Amino acid sequence: MSVRAPDRHRTAALRITGGAACTSVSAGFAKLSGASPGTTAFLRCAIALTVLVPLSIREWRRLGPRPWRLMRFDLAAGVLLGIDYVFWVASIEDVGASISTVLLTIQVVVFPLLTWLFLGSVPSRRFLALIPVMLIGVTMAAGVIGQAEPGTDPVGGIVFGTIAGIAYAGYLFFMRQGGGQGHVVFPVCASTTAACAAAVVVGSLWTGIDLDLDLAAWLWLIALALVGQVLAWLLIAGALSQLAPQVSASLLLLHPVLAVVFGVIALHERPTITQLAGCLLVVVSVWAVSRTPRRERVSAAGA
Known part of the structure; x- marks a missing residue:
């Protein structure tokens, strides 16, 4: 028996939400490890592969080989993900775990624009109108506008965070x-x-890769790999194609919201009022983008 479209969409939304919750602790784990951006990005992936390789071999035997035309997308995505990881950890060092995760929400703007440019999936007028508001919120959250948390580097954070968000x-x-x-x-x-x-390439050229870490650092990086990489992306990856780009990007917003909570409670980070206002502005803007217009809800109800 086939699964109804609303049920598939609901399941996909729950999977993305669960994945976003898993990734929300990633920045905190990376910060707690104390490892360099290159080291953190490399080990996050390398440790995850010890679990993913056996699982993928099992899936390969069950479903057969994956077509090369699809594998090209997987590999291209991975290159960008590696770049994202290195620059994201660099932004964590500059502005903290909570704010760096908010900066990553630049993907909420870039992702739908990419689907528009290459696939012709036109975003809503509401989305286009709210882009400037989202960008202002991101700038406030970084501390470029208003006050930043003492001891942080807002300019470096927003540069590295923006590069990471675009790659993401x-x-x-x-x-x-x-x-x-x-x-x-x-x-x-x-x-x-x-x-x-x-x-390995970006990290080696920039910050270096150091495997001489203490036990606590290894444990935090193992947690980062298993929770923030394996579990999170197994939940998210298969669900992305089942939802509209704006909806999936908006659901991933749970990631920075929970990251701010985790950063304040577990890491004792103290974003300023301006930064928190910027976070709120981003959240409200993306929520507004993700809302379904009333006429579409009525149409769906009558279908």
Whole structure:
């Protein structure tokens, strides 16, 4: 018996929400490890592969090989993900775990624009109108506008965070293109492999990769890999293609919201009032974008 479209959409939304909740602790785990951006990005992927490779082999045997035309999307996504990871950890060092995660929400703007540019999926007028508001909110959250948390570097944070967010949006775009084709684990494994390679290249050239870490650092990085990489992306990857780009990008907003809560409670970070106002502005803007127009809700109800 086939699953009804509303049920599929509901399941996909729940999966993305669960994945976003898992990734919300990623910045905190990365900060607690104390490792450099290159080291964190590399080990996050390398440790995750110890779980993903056996699972992907099992899936390969069950479903058969994944077509090369889809694997190209997986690998392209992974390269961008590796770049995202390195620059994101750099932004964590500059503005803290909670605010760096809010900066990553630049993908909420970039992801739908990519689908518009390359796939002709036209975003709503509401989305286009709210883009400036979202960008102002991101700038406030970083501390470029108003006051920043003492001891942080707002300019460096927003530069690195923006690069990470753009790369992250590209990752989501390519994963969405290759999703919904039967395989779930293998695309995540392939993209993580490519991300690992990209992290080695970028990390080695920039911050270096240091494997001489203490036990606490290794434990935090293992938690980051298993929760923020394996579990999170197994939940998210297979669901991206089942929802509209704006909806999936908006659901991923739970990620920065929970990250701010985690940063304040667990890491004792203290964003300023201006930064918190910027976070709120981003959240409200994306919520407004994700709302379904009333006429569409009425149409769906009568279908």
